Amino acid sequence: MNKISRASLIGVGKPARVGDEKDGCKIGYIHAEMLAQSPRIQLVSGVDLQQENLTIWQEKFGIERGFLSLEQMLAEDLPDVVGIATYVGSHYPIIEKVARAGVRGILCEKPFLNSPAEWAKLRSLIAETGVKIVVNHMRRHQPLFQEIRRRLLAGGIGQPELMSAGVAGWDLSEWGAHWLDLFRFFNDDATLSWAFGQTRTRALHSFGHCMEDHACGYFAFSNGCRGLVDGGQALGSATMVIQGSEGVIRVHNEGKAEIFTARGSELLETDSYGPAVWLAPWHGLLDWMEGGGEPDLGATNQLLTSELNLGLYLSALHGDRVDFPIRSELAEWPVDTIARKNTSAP
Template identity: 25%
Template sequence: MEKPVYRVALLGLGNRGWSHLAGFRANADRFWIQAVCSSSRDKLRTVKEQDEAYLTYTDAEQMLAETRPDVFCFATPPNVRLSLIQLAARYGVKAVAMEKPIANSLQETREISRLCREHGIQVVVCHQHKYLPSFAKLMQVVRSGEIGDVVRIHAKTRGWLYNSGTHFVDYMLWINGGNEADWVVGHVHGKSKLDDSHPSPDFALGELHFKNGVTGVIECGYLSPSYLPPERFWTDNRLTVYGTHGYAWAETDGRWAAFTRHSHGRLLEGQELPWSPAVKDAIQAEYTKDLADWMDDRSKRHPCHFEISEHGYEILFAICAASLDHTRVDLPLQSGLHADMIGRMMQELPEV
């Protein structure tokens, strides 16, 4: 039986927008890119030169109203995510593919969640590094039992909290089998990144406790350990998993290592393909293919489904709240903590 081809409308032609476009093109047997929207007429001319069949728009609502797509993909700053989800609900979109972070506040994140549940919208958030060969190797080692039972997970990234940290808290949850955290403590400081398009403290450090007893640490920003030269800043990160019989780690730049019960006292090391445009396109294609499979069959839930990203956002929010309130924060968060965290940090954090 032939599988359906889903109609796609895409908003945003920045770097990530072109990546999403490439992912849909790589799965042309499952997706038809019907329309593209951008505020830049120059970019629209460029995309039209690549395929004259694309309908082009400068207004997202007009695009959705006239094309009624199955999939609405947007690669836009987080401060407009909620308004775009509202459009998706209004025009009967079946699935949304969006960038991270989900929003700029927990209130908006929970409103997005409510709207998508009520309208049956399937949502994927682009934490696509799960598809990297190095991360696949890490997952393979963990699942094989070669390091024993997982007891602790350590994530570190030089990128800041809501830029790269949103990726790595998601990968902590993923490598821990989707088990949620039940409390966090945290520290944040520095205000220079709070006016970024992904507003964040300059450095964040969080201690997590997961419901299955595993503990975790996540550190994001300029005090995070550096393993790579400055020109590899955006891939200078590491996810390490400690077990009862060893440990293993992976980086988005392709390196991995493992010390296991059968490695005979040696550290096994490997180098998959380093991060490059070709690797980026390859993993985006796999991420996009899995969206089609999930739309075909809801039991085949996408690894980057909204619920795991929503909980990851809640954890990052709680790290900030724990720091500002000087306390442990239990999850799920109670309504009294639903403050404007970015605004609080702007007001309360001292200058570095």
């Protein structure tokens, strides 16, 4: 029988949305609800900068300990694993503090890393401390997406040529990162060759950073497949379309997909989300900590999703194609740099 790991959640979530939906989705509530159903993890504390957020979350989920200071939590009640559900700009500094304090496993929310400069730092930190990190791109565990990947890898629509998706009302990162990561998943995590990105950036600021009003990303995998993501608007009537040399897959609302080939058409329908999808990243982390292999949500692979996300913004910033691996020492969220460049333009 596996031991029960003690977990702390950093960034428990705003209790209610303020203004529009881009003002916080309180993912900390989903983690607490799902972890309550895990036989392997016990959530023992929460950390947040806001006392009100902590109090309401602790009462709702019956979590005994709450801390306004990360350092205090690490000093008084060191957990086996932590979840980081704060905004992208705080991920690396929290990861570093937690790893140096002796925590061996971290689940980090997406978007993973704030800047190209954090990459090198994260790799050194992992080498130095041995900390194991998974990123919560949990859609890789969604049954429909797993079935689509199986069909693609089995040649069900021939050679995949173009994967496209729109994200109505959201950016390339807070939501779009899921599609970027899924397109990598569908391509068996093939390496990326290049990316073109463009953004329309005005005054939007949320999740602790500047967000584009509208953006597009077009990129190529080394296997020849291309990806196209519209961050801001839907692309036609389907959530996602995958074109292959011998067929097409149209995905609707994450729970239903239609496959069209010369042989005919087929409908795939699965349950979208349940505890199994949300707990799989946490349990994959524990399996890895207990001697199993690094999961595809592990940092080694997830650095490449982060690189794609940042590469699209670097292309928008420099007005040029970005070739992978990216070479940049930028030390802030690229959309912050783009916003500053726009406001200083004559």
